[in-house]
Amino acid sequence: MTNPASALTIVPPKAPLRGRLVLPGSKSITNRMLLIAALARGTSRLTGALKSDDTKHMAAALRMLGVDVREPDATSFVVTASGTLQPSAEPLFLGNAGTAMRFLTAAAATIQGTTILDGDAHMRKRPIAPLVEALRRMGVAIDAPSGCPPVRVDGAGIPGGRVIVDAGLSSQYVSALLIAAACANGPVEVVLAGGDIGARGYIDLTLAAMRSFGGQVTPMGQTGWTVAATGYRAADAMVEPDASAATYLWAAEVLTGGKIDIGLAPDRFSQPDAKAQALIAAFPNMPDVIDGSQMQDAVPTLAVLAAFNNRPVRFTGVANLRVKECDRIRALSTELNRIRSGLAEEEGDDLLVHGDPELAGQTLPTAIETYADHRIAMAFSLAGLKINGIRILDPGCVAKTYPGYWDALGALGVRLVPEAGA
Ligand SMILES: O=C(O)C1=C[C@@H](OP(=O)(O)O)[C@@H](O)[C@H](O)C1
Ligand SMILES: C=C(OP(=O)(O)O)C(=O)O
Numbered sequence: 001m002t003n004p005a006s007a008l009t010i011v012p013p014k015a016p017l018r019g020r021l022v023l024p025g026s027k028s029i030t031n032r033m034l035l036i037a038a039l040a041r042g043t044s045r046l047t048g049a050l051k052s053d054d055t056k057h058m059a060a061a062l063r064m065l066g067v068d069v070r071e072p073d074a075t076s077f078v079v080t081a082s083g084t085l086q087p088s089a090e091p092l093f094l095g096n097a098g099t100a101m102r103f104l105t106a107a108a109a110t111i112q113g114t115t116i117l118d119g120d121a122h123m124r125k126r127p128i129a130p131l132v133e134a135l136r137r138m139g140v141a142i143d144a145p146s147g148c149p150p151v152r153v154d155g156a157g158i159p160g161g162r163v164i165v166d167a168g169l170s171s172q173y174v175s176a177l178l179i180a181a182a183c184a185n186g187p188v189e190v191v192l193a194g195g196d197i198g199a200r201g202y203i204d205l206t207l208a209a210m211r212s213f214g215g216q217v218t219p220m221g222q223t224g225w226t227v228a229a230t231g232y233r234a235a236d237a238m239v240e241p242d243a244s245a246a247t248y249l250w251a252a253e254v255l256t257g258g259k260i261d262i263g264l265a266p267d268r269f270s271q272p273d274a275k276a277q278a279l280i281a282a283f284p285n286m287p288d289v290i291d292g293s294q295m296q297d298a299v300p301t302l303a304v305l306a307a308f309n310n311r312p313v314r315f316t317g318v319a320n321l322r323v324k325e326c327d328r329i330r331a332l333s334t335e336l337n338r339i340r341s342g343l344a345e346e347e348g349d350d351l352l353v354h355g356d357p358e359l360a361g362q363t364l365p366t367a368i369e370t371y372a373d374h375r376i377a378m379a380f381s382l383a384g385l386k387i388n389g390i391r392i393l394d395p396g397c398v399a400k401t402y403p404g405y406w407d408a409l410g411a412l413g414v415r416l417v418p419e420a421g422a
Contacts (some may be wrong), residue, residue, distance in 0.1 A: 005418030006011045008395040009407065010384025016258030017385075017412045020379060021243065021249065023241035023262050025050040025075060025400045026271055028202060030239050031058045031099040032179065032209035034077060035107060036068040039138040039183050040213055041083030042234030047076050049239045054097035055221050061104055065111065083231060083390035087113030091150070096122045096325055096372070096400065101149055102172035105131055106180035108141040108153040118150040122372055126323055131173040134165040160186020160229060166193040169320055181227035184213045191224040198293040198320060201272025208270065239250075240264070243271035245402045247280065247301040248378045252412070254283040255308065255385050260412065274299040279329045284310045284357055293317030296324075299351075300379035307343055308386060309355030325400070326371035339366045339387065344421040365389035374400040381409065391419075 030050040037044035049055065049241055051074060059069045059077065066086030070078040085107065094100040094117060101119055105128065109113035118124075129147040136142055138161060141154035145212040158180060167174045174190060174197065179187035197203065205224070207217050213235050216228035241264055249260045266277035276298035280287055286309045287410065299318055306313035321328035329351050336344035336353065343352045364387050370377040374397050384390030395418075398405040 005395060005420065007391045007419040008394050009391045009413040009417040010381055011417065012388060013256060014413050015044070015413070016256045016336050017260060017414070019253050019259045019412045020261040020263070021408050021411065023245050024052065024402055024404065026238040026242040027052065027054050027244075028099060028205055028271060029209060030055045030099070031103065032175070032206060033212070033237055033239065034058050034062060034069070034079065034211045035103050035179060036209055036215070036232050037079035037234065038062045038065070038069070038081045038085065039083070039107065039110070040081055040232035040234045043080040044213070044234040045076065045078050045079060045236040047238050048241070049075055049077050050242060050401065051075065052403050053095055054100060057093070057095045057097045058100040058104070060092060061092040061100060064090060064092055081234075085111045087111050088115060091116035091118045093182060094119045094123065096120050098126060098170070098172055101126070102128065102131055102170065102176040103153050103179055105153065106176035107183075109135055109142065109155050110180060110183045111155040111276070112155070112157070113155060115153045115155060117153070122325055123149050125295045127169050130166040130169060131176055134163050134173065134177060138163050158184035158188070160184050160188050162189040162191060164191045164193050166195055167197045169323055171197055171199045171202045174203055178203070178206050178217060178225060178227055179210060182210060182217075182229065183231055184227070184229050185205075186229050188226065188227045188229070189220065189224060191220075194355055196222065198317060199272055199296055202295060204341045205271060240269060240271070242401065243269040243273040244297040244375070245405075247273055247276050247298045248405070249408075250277050251301050251305045251382050252385060254280055255305065255382060257415040276302060280305060284308065286313050288312065289314045289316060292321070296321060296419055297375060300328060300332060300375040301382065303336070303344070303351060303353050304379040304382045306353035306355050307336055307383065308357055308359055309353070310357055312352060312354045315351040315353070318350065318351060320409045322349065325373040326376065328373065328376070331369070331371050331373060331376050335376065338368065339364055339383060339390070360386040363388040365391070367391045367393055370394050370396050370397050371373070374402065378402065378405055385414065
């Protein structure tokens with residue numbers, strides 16, 4: 001689906017979905033490794049990598065910072081770097097890629113000179129103040145007047161020392177500091193302000209990526225890490241498939257009673273969203289309460305699946321879904337209720353989905369707003385596997401992390417009826 005339509009109607013398949021698919025590489029791992037390879041001296045090769053809007057923004061920014069980033073094929077990057085990023089005369093444009101924005105903001109402090117980091121209208125509403133304040137307390141000259149991008153960094157290197165960061169809104173602030181800390185002038189201690197963190201699994205991904213490139217990072221209990229000022233060394237690395245992308249296919253499997261081979265068992269993923277598979281496998285008897293804090297990007301998948309569950313499901317620990325690509329709690333409740341009024345409600349920051357197995361097989365013509373959010377589009381496509389009349393607006397937004405998503409559904413035999421582009 002190279003030229004995205006303005007809307008896609010999903011025709012519920014008559015048979016269970018069966019087949020074999022190659023998943024895209026992990027966005028989180030690709031963007032970590034691209035940056036770390038760019039901070040290393042020498043040539044690194046990443047295979048199995050994701051090529052999507054988010055990783056294109058990271059790669060393009062690194063090129064602007066003087067790094068040679070080549071793309072020999074559809075799933076590889078070859079990164080050749082000097083060990084030091086160079087200033088860019090032009091602002092870095094990072095679209096709505098949270099990882100690129102947060103990770104590069106901290107890395108920009110290692111550059112001798114000014115870096116402006118900006119994004120699209122959605123990114124300009126995503127908070128970055130806790131990361132900016134942490135860097136400022138470390139002695140970095142940095143400013144983000146609105147508390148969101150654009151960010152200006154007048155880099156002169158990161159002094160070593162201890163930094164306390166509030167990761168309540170995003171674990172990416174911590175990952176950003178950890179990655180950059182290896183290139184500081186001395187050892188850095190990164191300490192969590194609140195004591196704990198949602199999505200701790202993303203910190204583990206960061207530590208693993210740093211170590212693959214020679215980074216030395218030592219945990220200090222559950223709430224801090226010491227990073228040695230070693231810099232990074234070039235390495236070759238394989239990126240595992242994207243676990244958040246896998247959740248749509250696991251859900252499509254249980255919704256249609258099919259079997260989709262994605263080439264990797266759920267327990268072989270190192271990404272946090274793979275934990276969602278156990279909950280998906282419990283369908284149509286998903287638990288009454290799901291703590292989404294450790295599998296945040298899987299919550300849209302789980303919430304749409306919950307609409308067909310035997311019992312209501314309450315999603316807790318999901319407050320920071322309000323500051324993702326869109327306010328995902330609001331988007332999920334609004335769009336589920338658009339399918340059928342009363343299907344979902346917000347209670348504070350909890351999302352309550354009133355499951356109704358009778359939804360399957362009904363005809364409920366609904367145009368789903370996707371808010372430029374890939375996960376809202378992909379999650380609601382699942383409703384279209386069971387309900388007649390689900391139309392996904394702006395389906396091209398899946399390109400943020402899974403440009404081949406509609407082709408993948410098509411390859412499994414799902415009929416998609418496009419409307420002409422706007
Ligand atoms: O570190 C990462 O790769 C990510 C961390 C999570 O974000 P937050 O830390 O902002 O919750 C997740 O939602 C995002 O898609 C990827
Ligand atoms: C929240 C997400 O992305 P990011 O924060 O990396 O923009 C996501 O991919 O669901």
